[in-house]
Amino acid sequence: MLNRTADSVARATPEPLARKVRGISDKGLAWLFISPTILLLLAINIFPLFWAIYLSFTNFRANRPNEVVKNLGLANYKRILADQDIWIAMQTTAHFVFWTILLQTLIGFTLAWLIDRKFRGHAFWTTIILVPMMLSPAVVGNFWRFLYEPQIGLFAYAVSFVTGIPATQISMLSNVSLAPWSIIIVDTWMWTPYVMLICLAGLRSIPEYIYEAAEVDRASNWRQFWSITLPMALPFIMLAVLFRGIENFKMFDMVNLLTGGGPGSTTEVASITLKRQAFESWRTGYSSAFAIILFVAVFGLANIYVKALNKVKQR
């Protein structure tokens, strides 16, 4: 019966197509379907990676393609690790990553916790809170430049309104000590909603009856928070930290738009240094080596972190 149905379906298929398809096994067909994706991935991800590894051992300069390429061995790497400016850029990056993650996690989790109270209109507020995340970083960078303007900017105006300091003295982007904080504020403004979403998913995953059991067991709200809410939402919080950490380690677009790494090199995070080396000084081999070092660093740190995350999850 089943065979007969299959036969009749096969007979209904147009002859030329049927002939062609019959020649390919199921596995072959599967490969056929995923091959465009794999080819694309190889072309724009895997090949450039290996090409960059190769270049990192050479003195190649992209603006002089006709020059003879010399193999330098590990010289590029040695120079980078000894370069004072590189280490300053790494410190700037670490400072940026640390504070953005700390602020975003604290504010994001608090917002998620408040939204999870399910007060009237919580769905509306969730949508409002998510708006910054939906904007393009280029747009965000540009309009925060205007907000930060000492003369016409709303931010400077608001700060001077609260603190009494004249607005013209609040130049967030050109003041050496304020500039790093200006990018931290923008990144926090933009990505806290993302952390909130993940934390909210975590909070929603805690079943109601656990809280009811705790309530009957006479646990105070405070104790419920510390012994149920936080430990059970922790894997989600850690996941949000991982995503934001990786993302901010390679932060480029917003910093480039807001300060371009300045004033001086106070906001020059690693990726800005990389861009300056690669496309202003045209030291392609050298910057490739730096990119590889960054890649290995992020990859290594993320791996260690994921191990810790899995341990927390398995509890």
Add this chain to the structure above:
Amino acid sequence: MADVHIKGVTKAFGEHVAVDNLDLHIADGEFVVLLGPTGAGKTTTLRLIAGLERPEAGSIHIAGHDTTTLSPAERDTAFVFQQYSLYPHLSVYDNLAFPLRSPARKMPEDQIRRRVEDVAKMVRIHHKLNNRSTKLSGGEMQRVAIGRALVRKPSIYLMDEPLSSLDAKLRADLRLELKRIQAELGATMLYVTHDQIEAMTMADRIGILADGVLVQIGSPRTIYSEPANLHVAARLGQPAINLLPVGLLPDGGAPAGTRTIGARTEHLSIAKAANGHADGVVDWVEHLGDQNHLHVTVGTRKLVTLTDPDTDLAQGDRIMIRYRSPLYFGADGRRLM
């Protein structure tokens, strides 16, 4: 331990009335089982006593105090949920110690340890005290959940089908165990189930709930042999009671107004038809090992009853059936005396 007095309590969820004007008094040290199908209002009753729901009308008194508006923590009840409501990131020990570490108690840690170990032995989980609560089997989890209620000395233990998710063997073991523990502690307990065997074996009194209304409450014996109406009669007995229209079989002495006759195994006498007269035919004999289910057709009706394991009745046998003081029900479903 204390007594619990529920007076005229009503609870509705939107249009649906879950508990309707419920009156129930549970004496100090008494084991009351609420029996009813899904949606009868059993769980809601427990949640009302625990304070997890607020009634629309009526009052709840625990140990003589009006607790109707108090929070769950202020009522001091212990609740075993149907799901294993363990704190998943804590060890078995910490789960059991959780209620004792409440700041409302201020119990020293060595006293907590002693208490937890005692209870762990009681529910036979002491060999797993250091395990993560998520690394336990279903039966072990539920024993921890029961243990977490038992470490406390609350005014009342509330148990919401605690054994329903366990396998038959474990269920039978824990049933006995719970009854023993309850008797030992002299605990006041309100236990909810849809399993008639649990109700019959453990309860001092059984309350039958249907659609939020307490239909009848009494000792297991009373509920079984003197059910107030058809609904109560149908809840107890294995196999289920046969409800037959009057006149189907000869019924000498049925009171006036009888519409339905309820006959359990003990209300029927069955013998092979001797002199050509037969009431029914054996349809099927189900061998269960220690007993047999006898399926019989009488006219257009079927009835099921128990027979001895060594019965000589077989499929197709013509038989004579007589009532032996069965239960009589009127047109409104109430039992007639």
